[in-house]
Amino acid sequence: MDKVSDPAPGVQNSETDVDEPAAARRGPRHVAIIMDGNGRWAQSRGRPRLFGHHAGAKRVREVVESCSSLGVKYLTIFAFSTENWKRTQAEVAGLMSLFRRYIAKEMQALAARNVRVRFIGDRVRLDAKLTELMDQLEKTTEQNDGTQLTIALNYGGRDEVARATKRLAQDVAAGRLNPEDVDEETLPKYLDTYVLPDPDLVIRTSGEARISNFLLWQSAYAEYEFIDTLWPDFTAEEFAELCAAFGARDRRFGGIRK
Numbered sequence: 064m065d066k067v068s069d070p071a072p073g074v075q076n077s078e079t080d081v082d083e084p085a086a087a088r089r090g091p092r093h094v095a096i097i098m099d100g101n102g103r104w105a106q107s108r109g110r111p112r113l114f115g116h117h118a119g120a121k122r123v124r125e126v127v128e129s130c131s132s133l134g135v136k137y138l139t140i141f142a143f144s145t146e147n148w149k150r151t152q153a154e155v156a157g158l159m160s161l162f163r164r165y166i167a168k169e170m171q172a173l174a175a176r177n178v179r180v181r182f183i184g185d186r187v188r189l190d191a192k193l194t195e196l197m198d199q200l201e202k203t204t205e206q207n208d209g210t211q212l213t214i215a216l217n218y219g220g221r222d223e224v225a226r227a228t229k230r231l232a233q234d235v236a237a238g239r240l241n242p243e244d245v246d247e248e249t250l251p252k253y254l255d256t257y258v259l260p261d262p263d264l265v266i267r268t269s270g271e272a273r274i275s276n277f278l279l280w281q282s283a284y285a286e287y288e289f290i291d292t293l294w295p296d297f298t299a300e301e302f303a304e305l306c307a308a309f310g311a312r313d314r315r316f317g318g319i320r321k
Contacts, residue, residue, distance in 0.1 A: 089310035090133060090134045090135070090306050090307070090309060090310050091135060091262075091263035091264040091286075091306055091309045092134065092135065092136050092137060092260065092263055093135070093136065093137035093138075093139070093259065093260050093261065093262045093263050093264075094130075094135050094137070094138055094139070094262065094263065094264045094265075094266065094306070095138075095139040095140075095141070095262040095264070095265045095266070095277070095278055095281075095282070095285070096126070096138070096139070096140050096141065096265075096266045096267075096268070097141045097265070097266070097267040097268070097274070097275060097277055098119055098122075098123075098140055098141060098142070098268060098294040098297075099267055099268050099269035099271055099275075099293075099294055100115075100119075100268050100269030100270075100292075100293030100294045100295070100296075101115035101116045101118065101119040101293070101294055101295060102115050102116075103115070103269065103293060104118065104119075104293040104294070104295045104296065105118070105295075112154055113154065113157040113158075113161070115295055116157070116158060116161055117161060118295035119294045119295045120161060120165050121295075122294060122295060122297055122298075123140060123165075124169065124172075125298070125299050126138070126297070126299060126302055127173075127176075127178060127210060127212055128176070128299070129299040129302055129303065130210040131209060131210055133302070133303055133306045134306075135210070135306065136210065136211060137210075137211045137213070137259055137260065137262075138210060138211070138212050138213070139183075139212075139213040139214075139215065139256075139259070139262060139278070140212070140213070140214055140215065141215045141218065141275075141277050142162065142214050142215055142216050142218075143158060143162070143184075143215075143216050143217055143218070144215075144217075144218060144219055144275065144276060144277070145184075145185070145217060145218065145219030145222050145276070146219065146275075146276065148188075159189075159190065159193060162193055162216065163192060163193050163196055166193075166196040166197065166199075166200050167196060170196075170199070170200050170203055171203075173200070173203075173204055173212070174203050174204050174207065176209065176210075177207045177208065177209030177210070178204060178207055178209055178210045178211075178212050179204045179205065179206075179207040179208065179209070179210070179211050179212065180200050180201060180204045180212045180213075180214065181201060181211070181212070181213045181214070181258075181259075182197050182200075182201065182213070182214050182215075182216050183213055183214070183215050183216075183218055183223070183255035183256060184215055184216045184217040184218030184219075184223075184255065185217050185218070185222060185226065186216075186217065188217055189216070189217055197216070211259070213256070213259060215277070215278075218255070218277075219276045220274075220276045220277055220278055220279030220280065221276055221279065223254055223255050223279075223280075224250075224254070224279065224280060226255075227250055227253035227254045227255075228250070228253075230253045231245065231249065231250060231253050250280070251280065251281075254280060254281070256278070256281055259281075261281045261282070261283070261284070261285065262278060262281060262282055262285045263285060263286065263309065264285060264286050264287075264288065264305070264306070264309050265277070265278070265282055265285045265286070265287050265288070266287075266288045266290065266302075266305060267287070267288070267289050267290070268290055268292050268293060268294045268297050269291070269292070269293050269294065270289070270290070270291040271289070272289040274287075286309055288305050288308075288309075290305070
């Protein structure tokens, strides 16, 4: 099975190799979203935090469905971080149950809409039923060539780099990789996202202006939008506005415009 978390080091992905440079496009091809504010949205309504997470899950479908018309080929969403285990046991258990129900409910719809789904993050700590559903969803949608949806689940940028570095070191120790050949083009081949282009635009909802350990390596030259909207209130229309605003940005990637 093709899993983002099981890379084939040293092999460039043909899909991303021929991808049009972001600077040559008006809109973002890869958008990553930190879906924040579910708990606060629920609490402002006098409801438990899990009520907000359920409301937020419904927004995912709306945003995914809008990607095709906006020219967004890749969408990466931050569902659960390695730090989220610090939340109450009840909230964590509720989130894991929500993930299982969401995958089971949306599997056929995602497949029918030609969406390919991948998961990134460390699966070791996740329960067997959830990982089975994740595997099934990836398998069910692996031939789809429409919107490429990546779900970061038990994911942390530092953890990802640490795991990638460990695999790289193992290849060096085994003689499969020459230390002299290791450069900034090498490590990405060991990351969970090795088959994906780097994000062009990263959106964080809820008014917080931090990246919270999300796609640290990949977002070195991404454009950021920190918006006040809480995730359950985030609409496809606002998503479209942010994608349109991206087209007006002058992206120089460290150089200067001649």
